[in-house]
Amino acid sequence: MKDYSKFKLLAPISATLHNLLLAYLVYFVARTVYLLVNYSYFQQSATSGKLIDIFCGGLVFDTSAILVTNIPYIILVLFPFHKKESHLWQLICKWVFVVINSVALAMNLCDSVYFKYTMRRTTITVFNEFSNEGNLASIFLTEAWNHLYLIILFVLVVWALWKLYRSTGLSAKDLVWWKYDIAALLSLAAFAPFVVAGIRGGFTTAVRPITVSNANQYVSRPVEAALVLNTPFAFYRTIGKDVFVVPDYYSDPQQLASVFTPVHIPHDTIPMTKKNVVVLIVESFGREYIGALNETLENGNYKGYTPHIDSLIRKSITFSRSFCNGRKSIDGMPSILSGIPMFVEPFFLTPASMNHVSGIASLLAAEGYQTSFFHGAQRGSMGFMAFAKSTGFQEYYGREDFNEDKRFNGDEDFDGMWAIWDEPFLQYYAARMSEMKEPFMTAVFTASSHHPYAVPEKYREVYPEEGIAMHKCIRYTDMALGKFFQTASRQPWFNNTIFVLTSDHTNMSDHPEYQTDLGGFCSPIIIYDPSAAETPRMEDKIAQQIDILPTIMGLLHYPKPYFAFGIDVLNTPADKTWAVNYLNGIYQYVKHGHVLQFDGLQTKAVYSLTDSLMKNNLKGTIPQQQEMERELKAIIQQYMERMTQDRLLPD
Numbered sequence: 328m329k330d331y332s333k334f335k336l337l338a339p340i341s342a343t344l345h346n347l348l349l350a351y352l353v354y355f356v357a358r359t360v361y362l363l364v365n366y367s368y369f370q371q372s373a374t375s376g377k378l379i380d381i382f383c384g385g386l387v388f389d390t391s392a393i394l395v396t397n398i399p400y401i402i403l404v405l406f407p408f409h410k411k412e413s414h415l416w417q418l419i420c421k422w423v424f425v426v427i428n429s430v431a432l433a434m435n436l437c438d439s440v441y442f443k444y445t446m447r448r449t450t451i452t453v454f455n456e457f458s459n460e461g462n463l464a465s466i467f468l469t470e471a472w473n474h475l476y477l478i479i480l481f482v483l484v485v486w487a488l489w490k491l492y493r494s495t496g497l498s499a500k501d502l503v504w505w506k507y508d509i510a511a512l513l514s515l516a517a518f519a520p521f522v523v524a525g526i527r528g529g530f531t532t533a534v535r536p537i538t539v540s541n542a543n544q545y546v547s548r549p550v551e552a553a554l555v556l557n558t559p560f561a562f563y564r565t566i567g568k569d570v571f572v573v574p575d576y577y578s579d580p581q582q583l584a585s586v587f588t589p590v591h592i593p594h595d596t597i598p599m600t601k602k603n604v605v606v607l608i609v610e611s612f613g614r615e616y617i618g619a620l621n622e623t624l625e626n627g628n629y630k631g632y633t634p635h636i637d638s639l640i641r642k643s644i645t646f647s648r649s650f651c652n653g654r655k656s657i658d659g660m661p662s663i664l665s666g667i668p669m670f671v672e673p674f675f676l677t678p679a680s681m682n683h684v685s686g687i688a689s690l691l692a693a694e695g696y697q698t699s700f701f702h703g704a705q706r707g708s709m710g711f712m713a714f715a716k717s718t719g720f721q722e723y724y725g726r727e728d729f730n731e732d733k734r735f736n737g738d739e740d741f742d743g744m745w746a747i748w749d750e751p752f753l754q755y756y757a758a759r760m761s762e763m764k765e766p767f768m769t770a771v772f773t774a775s776s777h778h779p780y781a782v783p784e785k786y787r788e789v790y791p792e793e794g795i796a797m798h799k800c801i802r803y804t805d806m807a808l809g810k811f812f813q814t815a816s817r818q819p820w821f822n823n824t825i826f827v828l829t830s831d832h833t834n835m836s837d838h839p840e841y842q843t844d845l846g847g848f849c850s851p852i853i854i855y856d857p858s859a860a861e862t863p864r865m866e867d868k869i870a871q872q873i874d875i876l877p878t879i880m881g882l883l884h885y886p887k888p889y890f891a892f893g894i895d896v897l898n899t900p901a902d903k904t905w906a907v908n909y910l911n912g913i914y915q916y917v918k919h920g921h922v923l924q925f926d927g928l929q930t931k932a933v934y935s936l937t938d939s940l941m942k943n944n945l946k947g948t949i950p951q952q953q954e955m956e957r958e959l960k961a962i963i964q965q966y967m968e969r970m971t972q973d974r975l976l977p978d
Contacts (some may be wrong), residue, residue, distance in 0.1 A: 340514040345403050345493045347393060354557055356484055357435035358382065360477070362554060364439040368446070368842050369828050371940070372551050384545025386554045390525040392560040393536060396431055398934050400424045401522065404495070407512035412497040419868075421492050429485045434558040436477045440470055443835060444778075447697035447911050448539070448553050448561035450672065464891075469779045475691040480605040497959045538564055540912030543926055548941065549844045552911035557808055570677045571670075573967040574927065576960035587961035589666070589892045589969070591877055597884040603824040603855075604691065604879055605760070605815075606770040608663055610656070611805060613833030614849040615841040615864045624838065627816065632801040634807030636853070639828070642863050646870035648898070648936065650906040650917065651832050656709055656772070659831030662872035664688065664770060665718050666891025667975070668689065670909045675714050679970040685890055687718025687876050691768040699724060699754050701771040703747035711772060720770075728891070729755050740783075747772035747809035748783050751785045757814040765820055772831070775807070776800040825882055826855040827875055840939040844885040845915055845922050848908050854878070854897075861897075869917055870896045871906035881956045888977040892966065907962060913940040916959040919951040925959055 362369055373383035385654040396969040402419045483529040523873040528537030542552035613621050615797050618631025619640040653669030661667040661674045665686035688698040700715035706725045715723050729747050732739040756771050780796035790799040815821050836842050852870045873893030881895035896904055916923045924932045933945045940973040954970035969975055
């Protein structure tokens with residue numbers, strides 16, 4: 328019989344490769360689950376050719392994540408010291424390997440559930456995002472129960488990982504120590520370049536270490552980049568990284584400013600009209616749910632879930648195309664109240680949040696307005712209080728303040744997880760405004776139309792389950808908004824008030840038109856003036872959240888320079904209106920009846936807005952493409968320069 332004992336010195340490297348292959352299988356399972364759980368968002372990609380491209384691209388990012396996270400295991404196994412070949416050492420190696428890759432699996436599975444809220448992989452900023460929340464355990468347990476099948480899958484995969492793990496099978500007493508140590512050292516030295524190359528994403532020195540944005544080279548739609556990536560990679564590649572990198576599209580500052588500037592110089596000669604301003608930021612209240620804004624949906628038979636808002640729209644100004652500028656609540660606040668969109672990462676989770684920032688509240692406070700922000704959660708939740716204070720809100724009212732008001736029921740109206748239910752809190756909001764001195768500017772951030780998709784006990788029969796879980800919550804919040812406007816209409820300040828209603832972002836969807844790269848950003852923007860100073864109408868224009876600040880300033884005839892990335896959409900010709908957002912390394916610029924997708928270097932795709940499923944790439948065929956590229960580059964450069972130079976006020 329042939330003696331194979333001379334190959335035993337290769338056992339450590341052989342075992343390492345075997346076990347790393349198991350890690351690849353774990354990541355493959357996680358990506359497959361990610362696809363299946365969110366299939367409606369990826370169904371356009373569900374052809375064999377596209378899925379092969381996506382999964383092959385995923386191998387690049389899996390390699391990087393597997394090698395980075397498993398460095399402790401690799402060193403433990405390949406370290407050139409023969410006495411480590413003991414049962415205890417091998418058991419330690421096994422535990423390290425299984426724990427590391429079990430955590431990676433858990434991160435990927437959890438993120439497959441979170442994707443529908445953000446349409447992106449979760450990054451390290453998630454810790455700052457939820458740092459002030461005390462209800463994370465209950466949220467996790469609720470989602471764990473709702474996705475019990477993922478827990479069962481997790482247990483099965485971890486069990487398989489433990490059973491299939493291979494040890495070196497060596498014993499120190501059977502080894503010639505110097506031969507073993509030399510072989511182990513050579514194995515480690517030979518393996519090291521492959522580890523470095525795998526982490527970087529290639530062998531050549533010209534290859535820069537891959538980042539989250541590199542996922543776009545394997546996909547045709549930005550939303551698909553989340554499927555290429557994995558969550559451990561997204562985490563470690565965003566630790567301590569510079570969020571804002573200034574491009575050099577324009578070398579001449581004057582030329583840059585001539586193409587786009589966020590500094591607004593009003594030329595209005597009409598004296599300022601000091602009307603009250605009320606901004607309602609309604610949690611997850613996407614455009615999809617509103618019947619009056621979807622008259623062509625389902626062949627004209629779609630009724631939606633918002634009869635009270637439908638009624639309000641008939642008395643308001645709305646827009647044929649309207650978008651949010653981010654996919655999270657913390658994206659919505661700066662966009663709506665300060666005219667700052669989300670590029671790369673949420674603004675107030677970055678060091679730039681320490682910049683000097685203005686907003687609707689600070690601009691109007693300087694004109695004698697009383698300003699207040701309302702949110703039914705505990706103070707500090709989501710970082711809203713800090714941002715509100717930094718942008719000029721003089722007062723902040725939260726759950727604690729609601730509880731102290733004897734006119735209301737206190738924590739009896741707490742939803743048990745996030746905040747006070749919308750109906751009582753909006754009544755509290757109306758009551759507190761009636762105690763404020765005019766003119767006032769207030770904003771409220773609602774909370775009920777959100778995970779865990781519940782309504783108060785007394786409404787569970789009124790708003791039963793229908794369609795997707797979100798729909799009953801939308802009906803409840805719509806009712807709460809209707810009652811708010813009923814109460815407000817009886818107040819002396821009502822007719823001297825401009826109301827703006829929008830959502831912070833979108834949420835669950837059951838229509839493919841709203842599951843595309845652009846459809847996931849469709850939010851309502853509703854401007855209601857009870858005095859009828861503005862004629863109710865549907866404007867055939869593009870509008871976005873960052874337009875709210877300048878549009879309010881225009882309605883009030885605000886006379887001073889101010890800062891906002893958006894435009895006064897009511898005083899801008901339709902062909903000059905536009906919108907911008909950022910998804911998985913791709914900027915989307917909407918103008919001239921098209922959306923252009925740009926990766927920072929080149930245009931990736933152009934789609935007609937009438938192509939609701941974004942199937943027909945028109946790149947290179949529309950005459951406005953060059954103009955759109957030029958304008959988008961100017962917006963990006965202005966944003967990055969001003970973020971890094973603390974220039975978020977008029978120059």
